[in-house]
Amino acid sequence: MKNENELSKIIVDCAFKVHKNLGPGLLENTYEVCLHHELSKRGLKVEKQKGLPLIYDEIKLEVGYRLDILVEEKVIIEVKSVAAFDDVHFAQILTYLKLTQCKLGLLINFNVPLIKNGIKRVVNKL
Template sequence: METKLPLDENQLSKIILDAAFKVHTKTGPGLLETIYEVTLAYELRKQGLRVERQVPIPIHYDELVFDEGFRADLLVEDKVIVELKSVEKLASVHSKQVLTQLRLSNRRLGLLLNFGEVHLKHGIERVSNGAPNIAPSFGKKLFSFFASFASFA
């Protein structure tokens, strides 16, 4: 019986990107994001990877927990968050979203993939969270930020 060694984030990112290129080559740009999500998850599972779709990322504020503060499109091997887009061009808010997801979930690597690009290589951003274990305090700041807007409604 073959023993499968755990893959690190860098090894996983290579496998994820190879699968993303395969999906993009077969489907092309311009489809709904969910099509890319399902097909990429399928390709990764075919390679024996554990892939979860639409994973809730909770936000903590004091004793309150918002179970679905965010949702990661894909979580691969419980290590790499993959955020998928199908837009003309990525905006800076997209990479900030991935960084927030990484911080809240205490993960180190996220991949932002824009399948809306004609050439996928122009729609790839690698997002790294270098700060360990900052989710609870970050969640408080994030909630305070959003709460300040609620008072204007």
């Protein structure tokens, strides 16, 4: 079983491949589906649009949170196709990390000329 850093390297490699083939400017869903496909081809357990309930006062609440991609139940990927990351994107993935107890999240913005400039690691300091 791979750790978060090993998974991160595979995810970044797959993101590079998707970006190389599609380029910037498409809808987020397009990149999400293609990234899911690339990760699945690598033999990883990958879940797309996974519902994430909020537990409040011992009650499970379905409040509409959805993880774009969850890899091996360890790494959350939030796919974007935006001009630039905004504080709300970081807040979103931090919230998901806290709710899932995952340690690592990757914000990946495919709407950039060089994909390396569109990948941000976000660590949950449990």
